[in-house]
Amino acid sequence: GEDVEQSLFLSVREGDSSVINCTYTDSSSTYLYWYKQEPGAGLQLLTYIFSNMDMKQDQRLTVLLNKKDKHLSLRIADTQTGDSAIYFCAENHGGYNKLIFGAGTRLAVHP
Amino acid sequence: SAVISQKPSRDICQRGTSLTIQCQVDSQVTMMFWYRQQPGQSLTLIATANQGSEATYESGFVIDKFPISRPNLTFSTLTVSNMSPEDSSIYLCSVEIVNEQFFGPGTRLTVL
Numbered sequence: 591g592e593d594v595e596q597s598l599f600l601s602v603r604e605g606d607s608s609v610i611n612c613t614y615t616d617s618s619s620t621y622l623y624w625y626k627q628e629p630g631a632g633l634q635l636l637t638y639i640f641s642n643m644d645m646k647q648d649q650r651l652t653v654l655l656n657k658k659d660k661h662l663s664l665r666i667a668d669t670q671t672g673d674s675a676i677y678f679c680a681e682n683h684g685g686y687n688k689l690i691f692g693a694g695t696r697l698a699v700h701p
Numbered sequence: 702s703a704v705i706s707q708k709p710s711r712d713i714c715q716r717g718t719s720l721t722i723q724c725q726v727d728s729q730v731t732m733m734f735w736y737r738q739q740p741g742q743s744l745t746l747i748a749t750a751n752q753g754s755e756a757t758y759e760s761g762f763v764i765d766k767f768p769i770s771r772p773n774l775t776f777s778t779l780t781v782s783n784m785s786p787e788d789s790s791i792y793l794c795s796v797e798i799v800n801e802q803f804f805g806p807g808t809r810l811t812v813l
Contacts, residue, residue, distance in 0.1 A: 621800055623802070625804075631806065631807075632793060632804050632805055632806040632807045633744075633793065633795075633804040634804075635801055635802065635803060635804075638800070638801065640800075678743065678744070680744075687732055687734070687749065687797050687802070688734075688746055688749070688759075689734075689744075689746065689802060691743040691744045691745075692743060693742070693743045694743055
């Protein structure tokens with residue numbers, strides 16, 4: 591089946607690290623994605639990871655993939671108020687172009 | 702990457718009417734997608750639109766309700782037909798370029 595799950599809410603202090611978690615069920619997914627959606631805005635592709643990788647780092651962002659457990663995480667270092675948004679993980683179902691999205695994690699950054 | 706624009710950005714419509722949403726990309730792409738994001742929800746794929754062929758609809762979505770056009774490699778339209786308040790959502794188009802899917806800014810539709 592197609593299912594992507596995320597925790598709905600995360601609150602962190604400015605300057606701390608944020609870790610957003612995601613689990614998925616489709617073992618045939620070839621890519622897993624992280625998108626950011628700010629209020630009233632569209633989706634911004636933050637990063638993605640190929641399924642044969644276990645880590646990808648891009649500036650403040652680190653993606654970890656545990657393919658055995660079908661667990662994906664996004665770590666944001668030195669979280670800033672501008673990082674406040676909803677973060678969606680997504681998988682490409684069956685290795686094709688169709689993306690299955692999680693419900694989104696609302697990240698709130700407070701001083 | 703790709704620059705994607707959508708028109709209109711938002712609209713308020715009466716039930717029973719139809720609205721056509723346009724999606725324009727700044728480069729030629731084979732596949733374009735239409736998603737729906739209902740209030741406070743995640744995104745759900747409506748259909749995949751390839752140029753020169755009929756759109757492929759996901760379970761729960763039908764062509765009579767959401768007709769799609771794909772006249773060329775940079776443009777697509779989605780029509781929301783015979784609207785009801787349950788169609789109030791954000792509608793987003795997206796394109797895939799080398800394993801990355803990019804999204805337009807969305808069209809926020811409110812049906813009264």
